[in-house]
Amino acid sequence: MAGTSSNVHVHDIPYVILSTIFSLLTDIRTRNAVSLVCLKWHLLERATRKSITLRGNIRDLFLLPTCFRAVTNLDLSCLSPWGHPFLDSFPNPLLLAQLLRHAFPSVVSLIVYVRNPSTLNLLAPQWPNLQHVKLVRWHQRVPTTPIGSDFVALFEHCRMLSSLDVSNFYCWTEDLPPAFEAYPSLAASLSHLNILKHSSAEGFKSHELLAITSHCPNLRKLLATCVFDHRFIGFVGDQTLLALASNCPSLSLLHLVDASSPSNLRPDPNDEGYTSENASISHATLGDVFAGLPLLEELVLDICHNVRDAWPALESLNSRCPRLKSLKLGQFHGICRGVDSRPDGVALCQGLESLSIKNCADLTDTALVAISLGCPRLAKFEVRGCKRITATGMRRLTHVLRKTLVDVRVSCCKSLNAVSSLQALEPIRDTIERLHIDCVWASVEQSEAQTSDSYQTSTKKKCKYYRIDQNDNLMISSRTWTKLQYLSLWIAVGDLLTPLCLAGLDDCPALEGIQIKIEGDCRDQPRPFDAFGLSSLACYPRLSRMNLDCSGVIGYALTAPTGHADLSLWERFFLNGIENLHLDELNYWPAQDMDVNQRSLFLPAAGLLGQCGSLRKLFIHGTANEHFMMFLLRIPTLRDVQLREDYYPAPENDTSTEMRVDSCCRFEDALNSRSRQQVAD
DSSP: OOOOOOOOOOOGGOHHHHHHHTTTTTHHHHHHHHHHSSHHHHHHHHHHHOOOOOBBBOOOGGGGOOOOOTTTEETTTTBBBTTTTTTTTSSSSHHOOOOHHEEEEEEEEEEEEETTTTTHHGGGGOEEEEEEEEEESSSSOOOSSSSTTTHHHHHHTTTTTOOOEEEEEOOOOTSSHHHHHHHHHHHHOOOEEEEEETTSOBBOOHHHHHHHHHHOOOOOEEEEEEEEOTTTTTOHHHHHHHHHHHHOOOEEEEEETTTTSSTTTOOTTOOOSSSSSBBBBOOHHHHHHHHHHHHHSSSEEEEEEEOOHHOOOOOOOOOTTTTOOEEEEEEOOOSSSOOOOOGGGGGGGTTOOOEESSSOOOOOHHHHHHHHHOOOOOOEEESSSSHHHHHHHHOOEEETTTTTOOOOEESSSSSSSSSHHHTTGGTTTTOOEEEEEEEESSOOGGGHHHHHHHHHHHHHHHHTEEOOOSSSOOOOOOOOOOTTTEEEEEETTOOSSSHHHHIIIOOOOTTEEEEEEEEEEGGGGOOOOSSSGGGGGGGOOOOOOEEEEEEEEEESSOOOTOOOOOOOHHHHHHHHGGGSSSSSSEEEOOBBOOOOOOOEEOOHHHHHTTTTOOEEEEEEEEEEOOHHGGGGGGTTTOOOEEEEOOOOSSSSOOOOTTTOHHHHHHHHHHHOOOOOOOOOO
């Protein structure tokens, strides 16, 4: 075949096709790099960008971009200073709102921090065609404002609204029903409503939930925090569930979560797994609810109170909700009997692609095998607080599902520590992409002794796969987790992270992100001396993003009693060695002193973070002194820093330990003035 030559250049591609190619780019840094190639690509990138998150201080109006006129999704919740009413801080707030509309005229989706109703009073009229709105507020609701006043401006001016998310917006549960009642046509047009209350421990009572669903009959997605405890007035029971299914028959997604569930307290490993009270929900009611929602694709029922012998009701899911792909059950018992490993109960839901089982006291290894045989499409599987399952059952499940399973979470399971969990995941080691385990380094329970013995026997024959440590614990030898991209870990305060690599996770060439959740009361712990072990994560060559969550650590923020360490010493313990990691982005949640509602960055933490030479983004979910923040200016590549008090209740007034508005502005000015260092994009 004769060779041919062509002088066709990428610029010869028709504009429409090139625009389509650019519109498929989702990574922000990739888009920024593309926009620097030439003027044509710069204009194309700006013309095809559909979403943007504004950062920086709104006082710097000359930095407000005006070239993203095609943007439809606008996020204003991260403007600096975080949590402050940014419009009120401007001399002419109406002018600022109009400038935002002029810069982004095509917005149909908006995320905004609403400290008080005046923010929406000014912004809502600027974009009357808004379809999707997410409100954010971690500060307390102003008690003097009338019921429902937070939503009046939004409902009055944005009549095309179809999606409302208030999951991170603190308000009273009685605020929403009268607002929907006052605007019935808007309520009827809503198709997506998220009223999960992450910002508080309050849940919607039965009459409030029924009032909301009666005003919103066309909902396709509903997420709500409820009260399932029958000891409380307005609890959700049989009648409420039946009425909900009748009010919103078109639901494809239904999340009902008890108000005590978001606290995410770890169960006692020694209890049986049953709560003291049973939920007032019958099997017949569950079957009728499933029959009334035939379009369901995703269902979450996190009841937090016993629903016993649930397998007959769950067997009807497959026939009554044939589209169901994702299921999460909390405090449901008897979901699968697994007699002779035959599928029954939830194992008959053949179309499931995601299954989460939380606090199921009688889930056994045979039930896991039955689930793996009955649900062959599972790509995501989570077990939490299931005391009777062992590594044997999990290994059999992963072996059967080795062609589909890519996301696994194992937590609070008595017989599954870090080593045994990794043993159980051996069949999917080459395919798993996301993983959560508990960093419990103690030896497995006696129920696993026989399994461990069998593994040890095979170890003597094939030592390249396994080895025994000096304490006779089974340790997986170095094996490659080829596709693992995200790792989530839980670890108790006072324990070390160092054994993680020895447990078998030392070779993860594709790992890019890690989340570490540390929990416990350090007031009862001895003074820390060794480092927590972050430097051991340097064995992951592509690790660039980390969430280090110490918000579950409770200690003394101020003066500690004699013989006890305050939180500054614990922060030094947690962060020591972080300078050895090549992180690009870090989210850090400081430990807390619950007595004074304080989560602050202390001097040792500021000094250690200042040694992270590759950081570009640093988000501290707490507060800090201004002079501590100045340590961060030592990081040559730092582009984006923000303090976010995104926990409830966020402090209302400035104290000596917080970054005030003026302090924040001075720090941002110092950060932005380092132009001479030529920070790479």
